[in-house]
Amino acid sequence: MEDAGRQAHWENVYTTKGENEVSWFQQSPAPSLELIVQAGATRTPAIIDIGGGASRLVDNLIEQGFEDVTVLDLSGAALAAAKSRLGADAERVSWIVADATTWEPGRAYDIWHDRAAFHFLTEASDRAAYIARLERALKIGGHAIIATFAPDGPEKCSGLPVARYDSASLGRTLGATFKLVHTQRHEHATPWDSRQNFQFSVFRREG
Numbered sequence: 038m039e040d041a042g043r044q045a046h047w048e049n050v051y052t053t054k055g056e057n058e059v060s061w062f063q064q065s066p067a068p069s070l071e072l073i074v075q076a077g078a079t080r081t082p083a084i085i086d087i088g089g090g091a092s093r094l095v096d097n098l099i100e101q102g103f104e105d106v107t108v109l110d111l112s113g114a115a116l117a118a119a120k121s122r123l124g125a126d127a128e129r130v131s132w133i134v135a136d137a138t139t140w141e142p143g144r145a146y147d148i149w150h151d152r153a154a155f156h157f158l159t160e161a162s163d164r165a166a167y168i169a170r171l172e173r174a175l176k177i178g179g180h181a182i183i184a185t186f187a188p189d190g191p192e193k194c195s196g197l198p199v200a201r202y203d204s205a206s207l208g209r210t211l212g213a214t215f216k217l218v219h220t221q222r223h224e225h226a227t228p229w230d231s232r233q234n235f236q237f238s239v240f241r242r243e244g
């Protein structure tokens with residue numbers, strides 16, 4: 038999908054639907070939080086949530102004392118919703134409105150988190166552009182936590198086709214620089230109580 042069409046799609050979603058009217062809403066982003074805590078166990082990590090949207094992950098990270106948190110999304114409306122929910126705490130977060138396939142990272146992070154953004158990249162050229170940014174923005178020894186629909190998950194998300202992965206196929210897509218260190222399936226319950234199978238994969242950047 039063209040960048041402009043992609044952005045228009047997501048702005049429309051976030052300006053017409055409430056927080057719990059989207060299938061990916063989670064009251065508590067527990068699997069992501071657990072994996073971030075594990076990956077950043079002994080230090081104060083710099084974390085970026087790619088395609089973070091209006092997710093409550095950022096609220097939880099601030100509440101748990103993480104001090105260096107960035108949320109990137111191509112929808113300004115999504116980030117505005119998250120900022121408004123956070124109130125004064127929004128100033129403790131860096132917010133970036135950008136497309137993850139064209140963004141120019143200005144710094145490096147210890148943890149790259151992506152729940153349900155990468156799987157929208159169904160064209161090889163978009164995946165390559167995303168991975169080039171991942172390689173630039175993730176420190177050596179840092180962790181990429183990427184959650185996509187699993188091979189037996191839905192074929193579409195928000196009306197758009199997705200690419201589904203298990204940890205092996207995602208690892209092949211990312212390339213040898215990224216070593217798989219953990220994988221787990223997660224059954225997500227949508228706000229209307231249907232089930233979606235996700236695969237969470239954690240990779241360490243080796244070089």
Ligand SMILES: C[S@@+](CC[C@H](N)C(=O)[O-])C[C@H]1O[C@@H](n2cnc3c(N)ncnc32)[C@H](O)[C@@H]1O
Binds near residue numbers: 110112135136
């Ligand atoms: C299914 S939602 C998931 C949102 C959030 N990660 C969560 O778990 O609640 C996908 C998000 O990815 C964002 N997105 C999709 N394609 C993107 C891209 N190429 N660059 C940046 N964000 C993107 C959308 O705007 C949307 O907020």
